[in-house]
Amino acid sequence: MPLPPYSNTGPVDCSVKPDTTVLKGKSVVVTGGANGFGESHVRAFAKAGNVQFIKCDATSWDDQVVLFKLAVIVSPSKSCDVVVANAGITGPDEIFTLEDPSTEPTKPELRILNLNLVGAMYTFKLGQHYLRARPESEDGRDRCFIFKGSVAGLLDQPGSFQYSASKFGLRGLMRSARWTSWQEGIRVNYIAPWYTKTTILKPQVIERLASKGIEFSETADCTTAVLRIACDKSINGHSFAILPRSVAEHGYVDAQLDDDQGEPWNSLQKAALAASIRTMAASTQTAQ
Numbered sequence: 001m002p003l004p005p006y007s008n009t010g011p012v013d014c015s016v017k018p019d020t021t022v023l024k025g026k027s028v029v030v031t032g033g034a035n036g037f038g039e040s041h042v043r044a045f046a047k048a049g050n051v052q053f054i055k056c057d058a059t060s061w062d063d064q065v066v067l068f069k070l071a072v073i074v075s076p077s078k079s080c081d082v083v084v085a086n087a088g089i090t091g092p093d094e095i096f097t098l099e100d101p102s103t104e105p106t107k108p109e110l111r112i113l114n115l116n117l118v119g120a121m122y123t124f125k126l127g128q129h130y131l132r133a134r135p136e137s138e139d140g141r142d143r144c145f146i147f148k149g150s151v152a153g154l155l156d157q158p159g160s161f162q163y164s165a166s167k168f169g170l171r172g173l174m175r176s177a178r179w180t181s182w183q184e185g186i187r188v189n190y191i192a193p194w195y196t197k198t199t200i201l202k203p204q205v206i207e208r209l210a211s212k213g214i215e216f217s218e219t220a221d222c223t224t225a226v227l228r229i230a231c232d233k234s235i236n237g238h239s240f241a242i243l244p245r246s247v248a249e250h251g252y253v254d255a256q257l258d259d260d261q262g263e264p265w266n267s268l269q270k271a272a273l274a275a276s277i278r279t280m281a282a283s284t285q286t287a288q
Contacts, residue, residue: 003182006237011254018227023048027075031058032087036198040223058087058119068130082230083127085120086148095161116166132184142233147174149192178237189229193242215244221251
């Protein structure tokens with residue numbers, strides 16, 4: 001049973017607590033679940049059922065295929081219901097590194113882009129496949145995909161070329177998918193954490209940020225946002241920012257940056273949607 005087509009219904013009320021009772025019996029795939037945000041998410045989902053870890057290189061298509069197949073096999077309902085594309089890294093960026101212009105340039109290593117964007121695209125491709133494997137039953141089984149982005153996908157971050165490109169890219173992927181995934185009964189949303197004290201930030205980086213007056217958001221608030229999205233069938237096509245409590249009362253807010261951009265952009269967006277054959281059902285696309 002498809003969802004309603006995406007439409008801008010205004011910001012999500014982030015004061016509502018997630019009803020995790022709806023997670024009972026569901027199968028949840030979280031990439032990068034061994035530490036940091038992923039570990040927090042896994043522990044929260046595990047409270048609603050069993051958990052099983054599998055070693056997976058998220059840049060490997062084959063590894064991710066094994067991950068999804070196992071998730072379905074061990075699921076009580078033989079289904080895949082929620083996917084969180086969480087795996088990601090940061091670090092020195094060779095695109096940013098400047099070399100002596102009198103020498104030959106060095107081919108850059110794109111490991112950040114390969115994991116954060118290409119790996120997440122593998123996760124989304126497989127998510128679409130396995131989330132659709134079990135048609136929505138009469139009990140209204142919900143299916144949901146969550147992209148783990150960053151505030152670097154909402155704001156400018158100088159020098160972080162691969163990281164910013166990957167996080168803006170995932171937000172663009174969510175915005176594209178929200179116009180089509182509803183036809184398959186799949187909700188898509190984007191999570192954008194602010195600076196948070198997780199393993200992705202080295203101690204010296206945390207120290208430097210703190211010296212600049214940076215307040216940190218909380219891992220637990222990010223997990224609450226993930227749970228809220230996973231548990232609420234009405235949330236589709238939104239980007240959420242995970243922010244310090246001094247900025248956001250509940251630790252996260254609907255970013256409200258993906259709709260109502262004023263003119264001429266609203267009119268151009270309507271024209272682009274009307275012109276796109278890919279907003280049609282797959283069977284209609286094939287027929288044409």
